[in-house]
Amino acid sequence: MTRLSPARLLNGAATLLLSAAVSTAAFAADPLKIGFVYVGPVGDAGWTFEHDAGRKEMEEALAGKVETSYVESVSEGADSQRVIRQLAQQGHDLIFTTSFGYMNPTLKVARAFPKTSFMHATGYKRSKNVGTYSARFYEGRYLTGVIAGQMTKTNTIGYVAAFPIPEVVQGINAFTLGLHSVNPQAKVKVIWINSWYDPAKEREAAEALIAQGADIINQHTDSPAPVQAAQEKGVYAFGYDSDMTAFGPDAHLTGSVVHWGGFYTQTARAVMDGSWKADDTWGGMAVDMVKMAPYNKAIPQTVIDQVEAIKAKIIDGSFHPFQGPIKDQQGELKVADGTTMSDGEILSFNWYVEGVQGELPK
């Protein structure tokens, strides 16, 4: 059960050669060295898995021009700063730190390595050489809501959520708005499990929701356990982040999936030709950063057509999931008809829209 992939062997051999040939000597046509810091194992089937898929896609697209390495399961405590720094120290020109908890460590290291470019995922602090990036998952979430509203029979949707941070609240709200656009009676029940990745807890939460009448499970956690639970209980589910069809062929309706490969390739190119800037990228369906997983055959074609039509409008900018009128849980009008929430407002969501049950933990 050893891990003997040809890629690994080649990689090892290459490192060996490189370090043998005096590691400090600079080659004329050095490939761009790119480092990745992952919060989970590369095979978690969720967050880290997709970042690693993006890394591989970039490697393929820029074959010969880039060289990548990564460190997985890096704790967000004191260790992350060392790992990021080690990557910088070892001559990586571009470093992606792919979890929110790396925000301050990334900034600290970046100060000491002004020539290295850093990209931090999902954070809100930037500096001269630290840019940020994230995906507009909410666009996909809205579409899953439109589907859920027409697939539910109990009018109760369960939502397994990680932490009550704006990014997750934003997803719940987008989903609920999509749901209500086609089915104003439906309700969303949220369970917070306080963890991004804990298969057993995710499953327990999904089961608790199903027990309380939910016949569709949506999730904002990283493991496929909620989809598995739905498959077993004979209800529907939406995956998140990666295509989770394999974990519940009947249950998995579709999901809001991310696609980092294009963005990573683009960023690497920008660093190579010197046009890279430390700014914020928040990409959605228009730039192919967010996609829909394959549709389940249980979804009627009319619904798929409707969803595809809204998707096209989101892409061409004629529709925005967070355009008014939007009411909060108390029924108070928060976003007036004809106005659209700004990115800043969307990024700091701390209230639920109408249709979500329960109180948002503060």
Added chain:
Amino acid sequence: MLVNVERRAQGSRTMAYMSPVLAMVLTLFTGALLFWIQEQNPLQGLYTFFILPVADLYGLSELGVKAAPILLCAAGLAVCFRANVWNIGAEGQLLMGALFGSWVALQFLESTSGWAMPLVLLSGALGGMCWAAIPAILKNHFNTNEILTTIMLNYVALNLLLFGVHGPLKDPDGFNFPESALFSEATTLPVLIEGYRLHLGALLALLAVVAVWVVLSRTFIGFQIRVLGMDSSAAHYAGFREKKLVLLVLLFCGAMAGLAGVSEVTGPIGQLVPTVSPGYGYSAIIVAFLGRLHPVGIVLASLLMALVYMGSEMGQIQMGLPLALGGLFQGVLLFYLLACDFLIMYRIRWQGFASNVATNEA
């Protein structure tokens, strides 16, 4: 059988010192074998794992950063274990130190007072002591097994820390993300060398080790602790106050572990985060055993343990080796040590092929 096992009349002092060395050599061989199985050059692997991480001043400083919390906990644990008090709770005591210390540090966000830092460190130590006092009191007054209570309290401490960082101690301007505000300059541990992360905590750890050494070998209290550990009834007949000693060793360990926790949050991390410790309190148990519960031994053992952590990161960056190798090495090392310790009390005699001596099962 070709070998004969004999019980020694007295434990071998030579083997007591040689056994950790032997265990380390065996671990290195096992490591080389593992690299070979991965089809990597074993020497290159060992070099990347054990030398490359500390090949420069930065690496050495990082080694100190990583070793400091482990060393502090191990110093406390060594005293407990000497007294036959099986405290498995250094992890929880560390987390409580971090929590208490952070709470106090957050009261000084605007302050530039020179008193802030000592106060924060003190409150961290106090937090650990409070947490360690619980199993001590339960053991003394209710005869409750400290192994089990300390394990349970580790989980309680972790959840309290999570509650703090998701609730009252959360950064009000942090968009609901589970992190505290960054501590002010006045409550950040000074670094020992400008530009490196090695901080005052490492110095405190060394001081703690010296204190342990002096107390254990030069004072009457130390003598009492050792007697208690070797033979509790002897301690009883000698009129030592066993309960007082139990409380004392646990409070000392709590203070050390608490100090480790508060040094982490005010040192390399600089704020309270959910992942303060990647299991330092548990690693410290290995370190205490590996170091023979002897001050010099624990210093060496904690450095080795820190090196293994850093080596597994380096192995992944440089050679694409799985990160799990680090944990594997730690487990293997402890196994070898426990096995080699057998030779302290027993002698193995090579009998040659001719003789036919029955082996002794025990």
Added chain:
Amino acid sequence: MDIDLITNILFAMVRTGTPLLLVAMGELICEKSGVLNLGQEGMMLMGAMAGFAVAFVSGDLWFGVLAGILTGMLMSLLFGFLALNLNANQVASGLALTIFGAGLSAYLGGDFVGKPLTGMEAWVIPGLSSIPLIGKALFAQDPLVYLSFVMFGVVFFFVYHSRPGLILKAVGEAPESAVAVGLSVIRVRYLAVLFGGAMAGLGGAYLSLAYTPLWSDNMTAGRGWIALALVVFASWRVGRLLLGAYLFGAASIMHLVMQGLGVSVSSNLLATLPYLATIVVLVLLSSNQARIKLFAPMSLGKPFHKTQ
């Protein structure tokens, strides 16, 4: 709360409690013989990893279960060798096993992370499973849950009504006297340790094959430690172990259910309750010297020197 909801909670409670029950029964037998093995977590992880890997490769879940059990036993042999043959400190040996198991399972299981597997399906027993409230919890579970019921019966009978059970307790209570009547302490303890390993491996395999059919690093998430606490919580009594396991199971799902019902509570604070409850039970049990002597095996955790 309506009747359907309670039925479902009871069902989930049994499922959640099952891995704890399996592992705790193994540890109970182990501790009855006087051996404290803190390596449950490591053995569970190895059992979970091996179980998933074998089931994934062979396509047969039962091969996986078998592999999980055997791996757990192999791991426990390592502990037995150190703690019983070499008389190493049991606490240290157990911790070593946990650290080693966590590392090795992550190392060997690397290729299986995130792979899909169709988990064990429920065997719904017609008729019985439609009994109100408890029918679903007891008669619509997967086969490993039924196995845990059977094992409970076996362990109960073994401890309280069999001669080998008496021998086990004799070895745990007074090893010296056991030797005097011609029992091999080391052999009995080895068997107990092996049983503990098998059950821990089975508990791990239950997680990766039935509960959440997937493998990921550290997926046991501290359940081995909880099982250890359960044994104390149950004051070394088999019947209370069952109660304790399901109580823990209920506690870990109740705060999720309450959230779904709209009750706003800090889940972190609620999560401390099972641990605090265990400490309270420990204190109540051990505060009375005479009572603790009735329950805890006298020689627990102490190495046995044959030559003494």
